[in-house]
Amino acid sequence: MAQTPGSEARTGLKLISPTAIYVILLLAVPLATVLIYSVMTGGRGIVAFPLTFENYAQLWSKSVYGYIMFKSLMVALAVTFITVMLAYPVAYFVSFHVKPERKSLWLFLITIPFWTSYIIRVSLWFVILGYDGLLDKALMALGIMDSQLNFASYGIPAIIFVLAHAYAPFAVLPIFVSLEKVDRSLLEAGQDLGESRWVTFLRVTLPLSMPGVIAAALIVFIPTVGDYVTPKLVGDGKEPMIANFIETQLLRLQNMPQGSAFAVASMLMVGIVSVIFVLLNRRFLGGSK
Amino acid sequence: MTFSDDRPTMIEFKDVHKYYGDYHALRGINGSIRAGEFFSLLGPSGCGKTTLLRTIAGFEDISSGVIMIDGKDMVGVAANVRPTNMVFQSYAIFPHMTVEENVGFGLRKDPRSKEDKARAVAEALEMVGLKGFGKRAAHALSGGQRQRVALARALILKPKVLLLDEPLSALDKKMREHMQVELIKLQRQVGITFILVTHDQEEALVMSDRIAVMFEGEIAQLADPETLYRRPATRKVADFIGTMNFIPAEILSESGDAVEVEAKGLGRVALDIAQAPAKTGETPVVGLRPETLTLLYDDQKAPERETDGVIDEVIYFGDMTYYDVYLGGTDVEVRLSMRNVPGRPVLDVGTKVRVAWSPSALVLFR
């Protein structure tokens, strides 16, 4: 397999071409189509020329679009914050207080729920938290409440709760990986220099594990901001988020241009937030040099 | 140890260049390797020795020039049809196969019968001292055993040239020395051309019939070990192969092969430069191996020349003692074997000594 740079490039391109062609046809082309639709005119299942930025102007002027996006962003950020805060101590425990040969077992235990039917987990919360569900029965039996709480109807708090549960295992793994990379002798050095354990944690471990924390935040943020099932089931479907709203625009109202513009704007928002996370990560990586 | 020069040529390089993008990895390699020779490519890491080996094997194309193996131009000939086989630095033992399957891997398309092939595998294993290891799983082998499997696997195809990419670097010191001797014996036994890549000058000197010393993509010197040691072509080669004292010198007169120099601390010396390295334009220095120097005790007389000095530093190694001796204007290292000076005490720093040396051991670099 003698290789000049030219033949290596050719072999590489040939190899990747089936996957690349698939992704270009079924992902790049559709995304481009959505982008084009978003600057077209029309409604009720039709798209037409001329090109216009009217759809984007609508996004600004009508408060419902902004509200949906802002709400989704806030819900996703809240879920991200909660999952990361809960996951950090768990990752820390597994990394620092579990015997090396037991670590993968713990991680396996933590990741299993993530791989077991998401639909069933979310639906179960609906049954547990819903009207006269397990929670209500328990609260009433214990005499804490005298009528049904029906937490599932509580809209945003219920959505946040269910999403935080659904995506919790996502956050542990990246934090764990970054904690594993922390050189244990640095910690000993810190304590050797007279720092207390807590100060060593704040000054050494936490900054060094920040890239993992940010990766975890990103991994939780992206799917939650676009989640469809939870807002649909929990909160009586009265608190739609981005994904539900896109469905309404594109499928129920058949407003292709407006729905496309909303989808593009949502992508842009997710993109911007992700880039902010990544930039934060760069700063931490740069700072640790 | 050196063979006569009338053996036929096995490999020939003509102005071989290799670029990786802008990086010029091989810069005009010329030279030839003879049939049945134990040849080493020696140099520091990044000098291009492994690249050169891989161009012989066919894993790398050359950018320009010619590589001939056994009289055939190898440009465009793929690795799997070249008459070469390789022992990889990592040994590249197939982890999902047994020792037998590894060794017999190259025989897959061999038309011989199953029994004949099995016999060939058994013979190859016996040759490398692994008789009876055939059924073992490859991943259960030690480093030394892996290396033997790699050797057997490469030799079973009876290549014209066996390529060895730093094969001993992963072994511990004792194992390495043992394998050096075994490799030499094996090469004598099979009579195949061996080309060894190494960064260990001692290893190259011990094992090779001839050595090409490489720096920065070029062959700095191609010679037998003795010539390389006694008559290094450049200061850099001299420095890389063992240790050499370099003493600033001034050329006083020159006529034909006779040169007279004034070497700092040593005084005037008449040199025969018939075998001296070619001029490179450096400021003149004379080189002197520490082993060619000795200290004179009591009323011993120097066979040739002697110079007074003071001991600057002493490093004691048990069987050897290294002295740094100040000779007025220059320091030289002197290595004394305790076998040559039995019963003599180790001298202290500050002791006045006389250093004996021989003009014929001096190499002039200019």
Place this chain on the structure above:
Amino acid sequence: MKRAPILRGFTLFYLLFLYSPILLLPIFAFNESKVMAFPLQGFTLTWFVEMASDQNLRNAAKNSLIIALSVATLSTVLGIFAARASVRYRFPGKAPLMSMIMLPLVLPEMIVAMALLVVLLSLNIPLSLFTVILGQVLICTPFAVAILTSAFQSLDRSLEEAALDLGETPWSTFRLIILPLVMPGIMASFLICFTISFDEFIIANFLGSGQPILSVYIFGQFRFPAKVPSMLALGTVLVCFSIILLGFAEYMRRRGIAKAGGKDSGGFL
């Protein structure tokens, strides 16, 4: 190891939180009462029988199996191409192409589904199980690429060169050396993609033709209290199924790393 009672307690509590709905599944699936409430009423297999005799559910399960098997196969094959190309070769446009392939990991799934739907509708392609497969392959391929990349990376390149050196062609080298050594990675990728596809809801819901697909069917059934017990039974079966698959995938992945002589460096993601 140092004792850390508070951290340990917190972690155990966290695990309990993670598992709480899943642990409730078998408890109520075997419970006689139609409503989820304590105290339990008595052991029964009624709900499992009801689940097994539900013709719609059986159809949905069959469709889901067809989809998941196709998606796992296609994604893994596409993943092999991409992972091998990215690990082994340098070529122009590699970074943008790889980013494009991995993009669905960072894109809200709804947007992938809608973009694809818009194109399918405008081309008048009827929705079917096939369109669901097309969409889910996009989602699963990045996972396949990630798993297979680590499998190809743990392969010593000189193994390939050794096979070539011993007279094999590039293709027979792939068949005799590379394929057997990355086979555990391929199995792991297949199993993970299978699991993701089997669970996937959004694409199944929007790109499906209205033919029953398990995740969509479950989503619909939970609204009817009478159907909840048999859904709990189904959930119990699915959770057991997932755990077995994942355990097997993890075993394969580790065996792959051990086979290639590498060191274990983490879990699935």
